[in-house]
Amino acid sequence: MPKYQKQTRFLVAVDCIIFGFDGTELKLLLVQRGLEPEKGKWSLIGSFIREEEDFEKGANRILNDMTGLEGVYLEQLHAFGKPDRDPIERTISVAYFALIDIHQYERQLNDDFHAEWFPIKSAPRLIFDHEQMVEMAKKRLRYKAAFHPILxxxxxxxxxxxxxxxxxxxxxxxxxxxxxxxxxxxxxxxxxxxxxxxxxxxxxxxxxxxxxxxxxxxxxxxxxxxxxxxxxxx
Amino acid sequence: MPKYQKQTRFLVAVDCIIFGFDGTELKLLLVQRGLEPEKGKWSLIGSFIREEEDFEKGANRILNDMTGLEGVYLEQLHAFGKPDRDPIERTISVAYFALIDIHQYERQLNDDFHAEWFPIKSAPRLIFDHEQMVEMAKKRLRYKAAFHPILxxxxxxxxxxxxxxxxxxxxxxxxxxxxxxxxxxxxxxxxxxxxxxxxxxxxxxxxxxxxxxxxxxxxxxxxxxxxxxxxxxx
DNA sequence: ATATTAAATGTACTTTTTACACTTATTTTT
DNA sequence: AAAAATAAGTGTAAAAAGTACATTTAATAT
CATH class of the missing domain: 1.10.10.10 (Winged helix-like DNA-binding domain superfamily/Winged helix DNA-binding domain)
Structure with a gap:
């Protein structure tokens, strides 16, 4: 198969900003990162994209692995691509935001991943540019909710x-x-x-x-x- | 420098949907593609992303090369990532849409690239998924124009x-x-x-x-x- | 002088949005 | 059993925004 010569290739990941609502306040689902760097720190849920998988599919895979849920509301937020956003190696991240019924989730919790809900107003520090992603997702959610019955x-x-x-x-x-x-x-x-x-x-x-x-x-x-x-x- | 092992890396490009208005109708700036595959066919303006360049910078570079303009309105549209969108090799494309004053452009035309304005209603067929990108950009433009003085x-x-x-x-x-x-x-x-x-x-x-x-x-x-x-x- | 062209402008009506307070169903307390 | 407490449920009048619609005006062309 012919290839484009002389171009650099990059890692590409999908990260999900997962919102839930417990009846009182908006919450965010976070995990403790399982690999270096920043192992053990809190992070959005994400994964490198696989060879035969597009972004939607990747995001759904992550979401399903983590929560067991399917058919969740999912929307592409933004592609993040600052060269140094991951200190180990340049990684492009395509961020998605998801809205889920927190009660359904609680039933299907997958504890292998050390995932936890945090009130959006008291979430821990996040790795890399994940806080920026969350900020953008919050804005997008507001914006969208102003016009569409998304909530x-x-x-x-x-x-x-x-x-x-x-x-x-x-x-x-x-x-x-x-x-x-x-x-x-x-x-x-x-x-x-x-x-x-x-x-x-x-x-x-x-x-x-x-x-x-x-x-x-x-x-x-x-x-x-x-x-x-x-x-x-x- | 440590690296993430065993992950596939992908080509990453930026493509720009450039809108102009000539006083009568909305137009789209297209180029004749300079490399195989599909050489000679009409295409959005794009380029592979460089090693030390983020998306905004890449998009601005492309825009400047093509039109000589700086400070153009530019907004990320969407990341496109279907595995087969480029038949030669999987390439992620982060699409941006740009709004420019067509009259300013005409003064600074760079003819090296065989760029041409097409009325949006009679644009030629485009390569890959570029028509889908244009469709999405049109929708986004409408949507945004409904609420913001973007036009x-x-x-x-x-x-x-x-x-x-x-x-x-x-x-x-x-x-x-x-x-x-x-x-x-x-x-x-x-x-x-x-x-x-x-x-x-x-x-x-x-x-x-x-x-x-x-x-x-x-x-x-x-x-x-x-x-x-x-x-x-x- | 007259005709032509597109620009500029006002008003009455309808719909939507806003501000605001009391009654109701039920449980808890005395 | 009566009284108090709690949050749910509901209506109306006034203001603002949106809509429908026709004539006058400035300039040029005939």
Whole structure:
């Protein structure tokens, strides 16, 4: 097979920024790195890309190895390529961000990897440029959530409106008026009211809702405009 | 220097989707490829990444070689990594999209590269996955233009409101009411009215405007919501 | 002088967004 | 059994934004 001559070849990796939501705050799934350099330090979940594997496939492989989950929301974030980002050898990293229902994960935990959830506001130092990746992923998540009903990916199948509001408030680091929030959410027609209530979080109990998946798929690109103050969003 | 063992290394390239606007329609800058395979066919402008160069730098180098321009609007689009996207040897491509003022370019044309502007609607077939890249770049441009005043990057320093409207109409492939369009544009306070008029395109002449660069820099992330019909966007 | 061309401009109506407070269902306490 | 506590659920009026729509104006060409 002919080859391009005289060009340098580089290592290429995929790293995943995995977000979860426990009902109260946004969390990040991290692992203790298993190889040198920086062995034992906290890191995003990643892997070198294999010969016959594209990025999506690589990201899904990593995600599946780590959490056992399939069909997770996954989106390419950015390619990071500073020559010295890995001190051992130049490595290109294509970063993906993933949104998962933390409860599903907990059931399928794979403990071989020493993975752990950290609240996004008190995550440990990360290796290489991983903190920069997380920063960018947070911005992207906010940006996207302002227009698309993406945050449902972080919630369990059944959830309440107050939980959803909590999530939005966490992401945008603000508070919404609950009457206006509820009206806006209902106007999307994405929610299907259930008969039962969540009694864990209040005496009165809050009705559960499910996502209308048909509408969700059809309207994903419709705009919600859930921005508290546009100036705060990247 | 220690190295990661047993990992395959890959070629990494940067490709640029370069948009220009000639006052009437959106155009794409393409080159005739100078090396095998597919030599002589039309292609995006690209290059393998060099050892000590990051992606931004590579993209700027390419852009500068080709157009002589510096300080061009440049944004990472996506990393493309299908194993067989280049039939000779697996090559990762990090694609950037650039917005340039076509008039500035024409002055600095570098003819060594056989570059040519094509109307986006009648561009030739492109090599590899470059058409897919262009598609994605068009979507991204629309998406971004719906919220950010990004299209000014395509215009010369002095431009008229009808020209600007033309550009928006081209990008979104629709028509706007000119009273409403003008009001919306003026409401951004990004335009500074000039004393002189453009007499080329009408008998009456249309006032020139300049971009208020301070405000532009400060308000870039504010939202314009220039969407004709949200459903049509990505 | 008249016709032609594209630019510039205003207003009324509809929709969306915002601000704001009380009632309800249920559990806990006395 | 009554009272207190808690968070859920709901409506309305005012402001802002968006939409639809037609005439006048400046300059050139005939």
């Amino acid at each position: 449902f990916e972080l919630l369990p199948e059944k959830f309440t409106v107050p939980q959803l509001q909590n999530l939005y408030e966490g992401i945008f680091d603000t508070v919404f008026d609950k009457r206006n929030f509820s009206r806006k959410i209902q106007s999307t027609k994405l929610l299907i009211k259930q008969k039962d209530k969540d009694k864990e979080n209040s005496k009165k109990g809050a009705y559960y809702y499910k996502l209308d998946k048909r509408r969700y798929a059809a309207n994903f690109h419709a705009f919600l405009n859930f921005i508290p103050n546009p100036d705060n969003i990247k | 000014f990057e395509l215009l010369p320093e002095k431009f008229t409101v009808p020209q600007l409207q033309n550009l928006y109409e081209g990008i979104f492939d629709t028509v706007f009411d000119k009273r409403n369009f003008s009001r919306k544009i003026q409401s951004t306070k990004l335009l500074i009215k000039q004393k002189d008029k453009d007499k080329e395109n009408s008998k009456k002449g249309a006032y020139y405007y300049k971009l208020d660069k301070r405000r532009y820099a400060a308000n870039f992330h504010a939202f314009l919501n220039f969407i004709p019909n949200p459903d049509n966007i990505k």
